[in-house]
Amino acid sequence: MKLLKLFMKKEEGGEKPASSGHYLTGKEARAIAKANNKEMRRLEQAKRRKLPVSAYTTEMKDNGNILEIEDLHSYFFTDQGVVKAVNGVSFEVPMNSTVGVVGESGCGKSVTSMSVMRLLQGPSGQIVSGSIRFKALDYKRDEKGKYIPVYQRDEKGEIVYEPVLDKSGKPRTDKYGNPVTRPVQVRDENGIGVYEKEEHVFDIAKMPINEMYRLRGRQMSMVFQEPMTSLNPVFTIGNQLDEVTLIHVPDATREFAKKRSIEMLNLVGIAMPERVYASFPHELSGGMRQRVMIAMALACEPRLIIADEPTTALDVTIQAQILNLFNELKRKINGSILLITHDLGVIAEMADYVVVMYAGKIIERGTASEIFHNPCHPYTQGLQKSKPTMNSTVDQLFNIPGNVPNPINMPDYCYFKERCSRCIAKCSGEYPKMTRISPTHYVACHLYDDREWRG
Ligand SMILES: Nc1ncnc2c1ncn2[C@@H]1O[C@H](COP(=O)(O)OP(=O)(O)OP(=O)(O)O)[C@@H](O)[C@H]1O
Ligand code: SF4
Numbered sequence: 001m002k003l004l005k006l007f008m009k010k011e012e013g014g015e016k017p018a019s020s021g022h023y024l025t026g027k028e029a030r031a032i033a034k035a036n037n038k039e040m041r042r043l044e045q046a047k048r049r050k051l052p053v054s055a056y057t058t059e060m061k062d063n064g065n066i067l068e069i070e071d072l073h074s075y076f077f078t079d080q081g082v083v084k085a086v087n088g089v090s091f092e093v094p095m096n097s098t099v100g101v102v103g104e105s106g107c108g109k110s111v112t113s114m115s116v117m118r119l120l121q122g123p124s125g126q127i128v129s130g131s132i133r134f135k136a137l138d139y140k141r142d143e144k145g146k147y148i149p150v151y152q153r154d155e156k157g158e159i160v161y162e163p164v165l166d167k168s169g170k171p172r173t174d175k176y177g178n179p180v181t182r183p184v185q186v187r188d189e190n191g192i193g194v195y196e197k198e199e200h201v202f203d204i205a206k207m208p209i210n211e212m213y214r215l216r217g218r219q220m221s222m223v224f225q226e227p228m229t230s231l232n233p234v235f236t237i238g239n240q241l242d243e244v245t246l247i248h249v250p251d252a253t254r255e256f257a258k259k260r261s262i263e264m265l266n267l268v269g270i271a272m273p274e275r276v277y278a279s280f281p282h283e284l285s286g287g288m289r290q291r292v293m294i295a296m297a298l299a300c301e302p303r304l305i306i307a308d309e310p311t312t313a314l315d316v317t318i319q320a321q322i323l324n325l326f327n328e329l330k331r332k333i334n335g336s337i338l339l340i341t342h343d344l345g346v347i348a349e350m351a352d353y354v355v356v357m358y359a360g361k362i363i364e365r366g367t368a369s370e371i372f373h374n375p376c377h378p379y380t381q382g383l384q385k386s387k388p389t390m391n392s393t394v395d396q397l398f399n400i401p402g403n404v405p406n407p408i409n410m411p412d413y414c415y416f417k418e419r420c421s422r423c424i425a426k427c428s429g430e431y432p433k434m435t436r437i438s439p440t441h442y443v444a445c446h447l448y449d450d451r452e453w454r455g
């Protein structure tokens with residue numbers, strides 16, 4: 001008790017700051033909690049505010065892209081302070097391409113992908129600023145917010161009407177004896193009604209959270225790292241797959257959902273789809289569960305698939321099969337893939353473009369060939385050197401010395417400085433800007449400050 005009083009006296013009296021290094025005084029902890037609560041409340045309210053569609057509809061900077069992330073900041077408001085997990089990230093995913101995001105553990109890869117899906121766990125995890133522009137092919141709505149059916153038209157372009165029948169199958173008439181008719185909706189080969197669609201560019205970062213159902217699953221979907229924790233153990237695979245179709249396809253029937261689920265299981269190379277359809281997740285192997293997750297992600301033919309370490313939990317042969325499957329599917333559904341991994345081998349096999357992240361920032365990005373044949377940032381060079389190769393014999397693999405700086409107290413200068421072997425005087429100055437060194441290659445390092453590409 002005496003000791004506690006002494007501690008409280010020192011802290012309140014402010015004789016000297018009790019905080020040193022990682023330890024926080026009660027006063028500091030209270031100040032952090034107060035600031036966090038204020039900011040979290042503001043961001044949570046903004047997330048749930050009702051907005052007109054025009055408030056989160058925008059334009060793409062380049063129409064050839066499906067996703068453009070610009071200056072994204074996603075933070076975690078923790079008791080120790082603010083973790084700037086994603087701190088000013090900008091990159092784009094062109095249509096029909098695979099973009100790989102690499103970087104060591106904790107650099108912000110998953111937080112970037114969770115931000116795109118708006119799945120950051122609130123109230124502590126929040127998108128604080130930036131834009132995430134996504135080109136969606138969404139259902140068109142009338143002024144009441146209902147989907148607009150596509151109607152059959154005759155040779156003259158007039159809508160075709162059909163008589164409305166009563167319970168006994170006879171044409172219904174109104175009080176004047178005129179037949180009651182209704183327009184005939186176009187149906188697809190499965191008998192499901194077709195609705196009008198239109199392209200919209202949404203700024204996901206500004207979208208109210210309960211509007212995200214328009215995009216998640218239907219337009220963009222995610223394959224998580226660990227299929228066992230992402231599948232519900234108490235429902236069959238069939239139940240879980242059908243649900244995706246039933247939620248996202250207007251007018252979908254149970255029979256149609258089942259047919260579609262079995263088609264998807266076939267597409268991802270599952271040998272006995274009917275048996276797997278009726279199984280529970282624990283009855284399947286890890287590789288099969290991962291395939292089921294991919295089938296689920298594909299059920300609505302999304303334009304963008306985000307795969308966060310999709311093969312890390314699998315052995316090498318299954319890894320290769322899953323990667324081939326992704327490549328095949330990308331061609332089939334004409335979509336784009338955002339592939340997150342720390343495995344450079346996977347990136348080399350799959351990606352058209354590569355984004356290298358370090359401590360919440362992008363430090364280099366370019367085409368796969370630029371990143372693999374001409375890595376420029378000392379960190380990317382270190383990553384390349386630490387990768388085992390078939391045609392060289394070494395006693396010990398190269399490792400990048402040191403650790404990533406504390407995410408709560410990031411320095412003002414280059415975050416890689418403490419670990420860099422090519423450091424120059426300028427590196428103690430401000431954080432390096434992103435320099436464009438070829439039409440598609442960007443690097444954030446002072447060594448390239450005067451090597452700007454000028455066309
Ligand atoms: N819920 C959370 N609360 C506080 N900090 C978090 C939380 N989730 C992630 N972080 C922090 O955000 C940073 C980025 O984490 P993220 O999960 O994106 O890393 P990653 O690049 O995906 O790593 P890995 O390769 O290990 O999956 C890390 O510093 C992590 O500690
Ligand atoms: S800016 Fe300096 S410290 Fe940072 S990576 Fe480049 S050379 Fe190294």
Ligand SMILES: [Mg+2]
Pocket residue numbers: 109110111308
């Ligand atoms: Mg991760």
